[in-house]
Amino acid sequence: xxxxxxxxxxxxxxxxxxxxxxxxxxxxxxxxxxxxxxxxxxxxxxxxxxxxxxxxxxxxxxxxxxxxxxxxxxxxxxxxxxxxxxxxxxxxxxxxxxxxxxxxxxxxxxxxxxxxxxxxxxxxxxxxxxxxxxxxxxxxxxxxxxxxxxxxxxxxxxxxxxxxxxxxxxxxxxxxxxxxxxxxxxxxxxxxxxxxxxxxxxxxxxxxxxxxxxxxxxxxxxxxxxxxxxxxxxxx
Numbered sequence: 014x015x016x017x018x019x020x021x022x023x024x025x026x027x028x029x030x031x032x033x034x035x036x037x038x039x040x041x042x043x044x045x046x047x048x049x050x051x052x053x054x055x056x057x058x059x060x061x062x063x064x065x066x067x068x069x070x071x072x073x074x075x076x077x078x079x080x081x082x083x084x085x086x087x088x089x090x091x092x093x094x095x096x097x098x099x100x101x102x103x104x105x106x107x108x109x110x111x112x113x114x115x116x117x118x119x120x121x122x123x124x125x126x127x128x129x130x131x132x133x134x135x136x137x138x139x140x141x142x143x144x145x146x147x148x149x150x151x152x153x154x155x156x157x158x159x160x161x162x163x164x165x166x167x168x169x170x171x172x173x174x175x176x177x178x179x180x181x182x183x184x185x186x187x188x189x190x191x192x193x194x195x196x197x198x199x200x201x202x203x204x205x206x207x208x209x210x211x212x213x214x215x216x217x218x219x220x221x222x223x224x225x226x227x228x229x230x231x232x233x234x235x236x237x238x239x240x241x242x243x244x245x246x247x248x249x
Contacts, residue, residue: 014074017070021127025062030052032048035047038110045079048061070084088131099134103134104244105149108239109150143249147227163186178191178195179196181233204220208223221246
């Protein structure tokens with residue numbers, strides 16, 4: 014049986030002498046597929062077996078196994094490879110989606126979010142990629158049911174300031190005296206608050222701190238870490 018799907022390549026693994034197994038994010042969930050001979054010089058489908066490739070794939074399914082037989086490109090996002098910050102930020106997008114999306118699950122919102130984030134990252138370089146990455150993580154976590162709140166303290170109703178607490182179970186910031194969660198700085202809170210409201214983040218270390226917190230929160234909720242995020246943070 015042959016079928017078509019719009020998909021973003023999330024990851025791949027080489028096998029045999031010239032083949033590649035790919036994981037694709039589609040609107041209907043993730044799927045795995047073989048791409049035969051794509052590592053040979055001049056391979057016809059080599060372009061569609063690269064990280065961050067987004068396009069229309071035509072697959073053949075036999076005995077429950079998928080094989081890519083052709084593909085058309087919507088965007089290869091090649092510019093993401095021209096800056097190390099862009100590359101690792103894009104890798105975070107791919108890895109986070111891979112770990113949040115399951116096979117045969119409605120994932121159109123994840124696909125749209127991932128593609129739009131990759132497009133946005135192409136317009137930034139260096140540490141400027143941090144803010145769109147924070148925005149992506151907040152949105153992806155929300156789509157997975159782990160929304161982060163950065164408004165008033167859920168206990169006392171005041172705007173948190175100074176030393177704050179972040180509750181990994183509730184995904185919310187609290188005043189230090191109102192919760193026993195992990196410590197969080199005011200800069201972290203302000204950065205997350207601004208991104209959630211669609212505002213620009215003030216200069217400082219808020220974005221870096223927000224990325225660290227969101228990485229810890231991701232691990233707390235999913236029991237798995239985004240290894241590319243650790244690499245990205247190390248670049249700062």
